[in-house]
Amino acid sequence: MxxxxxxxxxxxxxxxxxxxxxxxxxxxxxxxxxxxxxxxxxxxxxxxxxxxxxxxxxxxxxxxxxxxxxxxxxxxxxxxxxxxxxxxxxxxxxxxxxxxxxxxxxxxxxxxxxxxxxxxxxxxxxxPMNGLTAHLALSLLGLPEGATLAVTGAAGALGGYVVQLAKYRGLRVVADAADRDRELIQGLGADVVVPRAADASDLAAAYRAAVPEGADGVVDAAIVGADALGVVKDGGGFVKCRPFELASERDIVVQGVVVMTHPAKRSALEEISALAEKGVLTxxxxxxxxxxxxxxxxxxxxxxxxxxxxxxxx
CATH class of the missing domain: 3.90.180.10 (Medium-chain alcohol dehydrogenases, catalytic domain)
Structure with a gap:
């Protein structure tokens, strides 16, 4: 073959x-x-x-x-x-x-x-892979319905699934976007679209202008790293989407998503497939x-x- x-x-x-x-x-x-x-x-x-x-x-x-x-x-x-x-x-x-x-x-x-x-x-x-990764990232955060989730890289394949799955689970979603991607991310269901910062060091300020209290959790699909920690409120959650060292601050719980370790791949894949069939995931x-x-x-x-x-x- x-x-x-x-x-x-x-x-x-x-x-x-x-x-x-x-x-x-x-x-x-x-x-x-x-x-x-x-x-x-x-x-x-x-x-x-x-x-x-x-x-x-x-x-x-x-x-x-x-x-x-x-x-x-x-x-x-x-x-x-x-x-x-x-x-x-x-x-x-x-x-x-x-x-x-x-x-x-x-x-x-x-x-x-x-x-x-x-x-x-x-x-x-x-x-399958991006859907499983999004599923695991949200499971790690464990945010309750109505909580605020920030998503970096929402225009990408992984980030887009995170936005859609989070909205399906009743979360309020905030995401940053370049001007050319604003309509796309709004179409995925983001409640608030933050203008893309010219420099990663300005990312937290851009998000905090829209969400002054800070997000309850972040899925860092864009691999921004430390500059995205400021998006999260004290004691919130941060999910890394690639393995790298990241020191916590302000009691933020930092976790890494490794798709190989998903504990329930079959049931998660079945859910993801069903949601795609219904059009929840595009x-x-x-x-x-x-x-x-x-x-x-x-x-x-x-x-x-x-x-x-x-x-x-x-």
């Missing part, structure tokens, strides 16, 4: 379409014939070698990708999904079998659910490319400003 492979760490040019053996599902596993797979920031880090420790002991080529859509192709013992059923899956790219960017992937039953009906499977490929695809053009997808994602998810179609 064809797969996207990283034989050596480096720039986008190291990405190659390779041939790999067809994986065989074991007990409680599902083989998915992949329609499409999302391209995400973790792929860039893996390709560049920044996550080399996560694949230590494994032999290249490494196959990136954390989310896929497609149809069930084969199942192991104890699986209740039917062959031919449209599904979406969260995939661990640090497992020896590799990530989602391949013609076929094998995943645990707990990480694959029915795809939302009525939606293009290519668009669905951008939902799927945004920036572009669909062939695997042979994966380097272009990486360059575009690295350049920033992508609105929606870049998708590789197999």
């Amino acid at each position: 064809r797969a996207l492979g990283i034989e050596e760490f480096g720039g986008p040019e190291v990405l190659k379409v390779i041939d790999r053996p067809l994986p065989v599902p074991g007990p409680e596993q599902v083989r998915v014939r992949v329609t499409a797979a999302g391209v995400n920031p973790t792929d860039l880090l893996l390709r560049a070698g920044d996550l080399a420790t996560a694949v230590a002991g494994q032999e290249p080529p490494y196959v990136p990708g954390m989310d896929a859509s497609g149809v069930v192709d084969a199942v192991g013992d104890g699986v209740d999904l039917a062959v031919g059923e449209p599904v979406m899956a969260f995939v661990n790219p640090f497992h020896p079998t590799g990530g989602a960017q391949a013609e076929y992937v094998v995943v645990p039953r707990e990480q694959v659910v029915a795809a939302p009906r009525g939606l293009d499977l290519r668009d669905v490929a951008g939902l 799927l945004r695809t920036a572009d669909v490319l062939a695997p042979e053009h994966a380097a272009e997808a990486h360059r575009r994602l690295e350049a920033g400003g992508v609105r929606g998810r870049l998708i590789l179609a197999f």
